[in-house]
Amino acid sequence: MYVTYSRREVEENRKYYEMMYDASHHLVKMDQVMDWDFVIRKLEVFYPHRIGRPTKDPIMLVKILFIQYLEGFRSVRFTCNQVKQNATYRWFLGISPQEKIPDHSTISKFLSQRLRNVAFWEELFQHCLRFIQQEGFIANETWVADETELKANANKRVREILVEEKVIEEKDEDLVMINTHRVRHGKKPLQAKGSKIEEKQTNISPVDPDARLSVKHDQRGRFAYFEHRIVDSLHNFIIATDVTAANVPGHRKLIGQIEQLKRSLGQYAKEIALDSGYYNASLARRLFQRGFFVYMSYRRFTTKDHPKCRRYQFQQVNEDLYACPCGVPFYYKTTNRQGYHEFKPPKGSCQSCPFTKKENQDRVLRISIHQEIYDQLREQRVSMRGKILRSVRPSTVELSFAHSKELHGLRYARYRGVQKVKAQVLMTAIIQNLKKWAKLRSLKQVGLHLTHQIIEETTV
Template identity: 35%
Template sequence: MLNDTPPSQATMEFVTIDELVPQDHLLRKIDKTIDFSFIHELVKDLYCADNGRPALDPTMLFKLLFIGYLYGIRSERQLIREVQVNVAYRWFLRLGLTDKVPDASTLSQNRRRRFNESDVYQQIFDEIVCQAMRKKLVSGKVLYTDSTHLKANANKGKWVKARAEASCRDYLGELDKAVEEDRLKHGKKPLPPRSKKPETREIKQSTTDPDSGYMVRDGKPKGFFYLDHRTVDDRCNIITDVHVTSGNVHDSIPYLNRLDRQRQRFGFEVSAVGLDAGYFTAGITKGLEDRDIYGVISYRRPTHRKGYFYKREYRYDANTDSYRCPQGQTLIYATTDRNGYRHYHSDSKQCRHCPQRECCTRNVNAKKTVTRHVWEGSKERANSHRLTEGGRLIYARRKETVERSFADAKQLHGYRYARFRGQEKVAAQCLMTAAAQNMKKIALLCA
């Protein structure tokens, strides 16, 4: 028999909010495993102690933000509307069924005026990592690093040409020292010191969000983006570092500084790292060797002009510090440039009549030049790591760690787009998203 639903729901029921939240709800597990008491002490200095109107509880404020990042709610106004009707959200925030929910403007103004100029987001992220370490979910032995792009809140058609300071690699001082030693070893005069005036380059600068960068990469969309350089620990996929740059910064530039930051902040004793081909540079491989870290880095085939010899066909002889071309001619050392590359030149008299000249060089002076970095030995040793059994096992874990972390962030936590404009605000979004992912991982593993 078909029954009609009563037109109104006026029945009074005596329930507690705790009864309405399922025992296996994610927020129950997070509340059980994550200690949020540190937030109050962390932000105490950002509030006036004895003046002004009573403030919204900062712990509740950040738990509100975490709900938004956990469930991919991009709008703060929508977040408040969801809290009004979601019993689990109210329970997590310690609000009763009839308690008033904070206004969206209170949430946004606190974020903009009180927290955006501080490092509170970084400190919260670090504390969540420390809590994971205390639960033995982080080893700090094997780390995986990669970057992903977030589409900036900017129209890719609105830009101007501008001069920007060129990105500075964090190992330039060591490179200059190595170049000077190499030139002296070969009887060359030292190069003059680098200009103290920073190098600049012409870029496309967004008129909507000047902090974003115009990204041009193979297989990636073109436009204004930010890059999140993220590191994930091998044991339980806990994110241990988040660093945001504009979209036109190469992955390798901030890597060593961020690696050192993790070792100092968390006391990691890193034994190995897994990286993709974007990090396969002489500076990175030398830096890993100096830190006694086993680097497993993917290989990318270099660009090659059809009809020419491959560079690998020119054999290097370490004993004589020279190259030998496919036709047997010796290329001798000529100089070492500021970027750390040794130049080896052939004898133009022999090249001019060589039958394979068209496959080797079309230089008007009939001279072939081959370059070799002063730290090329480090690259060769790092390249051999990926061919070992241990190296294959380490690299195979990349897709299960950092790549999966990015996939979850984009699929479940609204990570495809930057919610805000400006690098500091986007960095806050990235840190809060990563902290939410870590909280979720801790809760699911420990609750």
């Protein structure tokens, strides 16, 4: 049966700690900005109202979880032990000195049985975000996105081989561009290929099958998850977050997160800053179609070309003609299915070239069909605005990840399974936003706040 303390009972119990609690603690400020009525309404659906024994106050259980993630405690058991001996924590819970703290197993069952999916935490995250936006602390002009690795709770030496069927489909948009170039030059258009199914072997952990091997920080590989995060550049609020296995790159998730942000915030931002992990032409094209100014760090791919005869050293004469560093003309020949224009010199022109890779073999110049997108990315990257966005990243999303890992225990996944890890990430994001929101609220009271709108006072 659903039972919770009334606001009056909480205030009466807090009088016992008036001379003991720390009024400047983050929990005290967070309690002032948090909408606990919303939490009560969302938790009511998980409990019957007239059947069963009275439950432990669900609001108290949520508050204990908030304490754990705010302080970065390693476990619920350790958190409960700390709450027993800390007056500020008991003041935040709103319980009397004689009342016992709930057992750690009660909180674990509350997470695993009542809140078994992440819907509650997602709704709470979006609810806090709406109030922060209404107070003007989210500019919604410049977004900064990145991904980070969370080490999974699994032994990297214990592995199993999983054979998965992977469906490989040809991109219709790329095929249309390829055939457009081929028809323009008198070539036959390529026929569309059907979907291709390939068997792929994947290493999985028997204790956490959702995690995947990552070599980002360990060359031998370790099981991990990726968190994909977007922050607003004004006050570094976390406005979007998602969790996937470590084999899902960030450019696959970014468009979905951006569309979700448009629904929640009402519009797209004007600018977005990304690192080299998002260097993808299809992603850049879709961002340009949505009107973004994109700063995307360049990703240097490995090549076997001679260092003095790289692709970027060729000079474009016109659409169908390039000149190599030695002045040899390269003429357009075809556009292949892989999405590259092929340019070749007259036969035998590279035999006496000092930069040739193999004797008696002419060089083939390949230019991507997305070269215009790459050129546009470079123009925006080297522009003055692009250089400013490059300097913004360390103080926004990188700092947000640093706070999550160093202060709130997000370096490691506490749970197993992508849904439980996502709940951990959402709770961390809620805590970070509430802490920053409470700080800005206190500064606003003395007139030291910053919003995205310029407030002009009219003099009479």
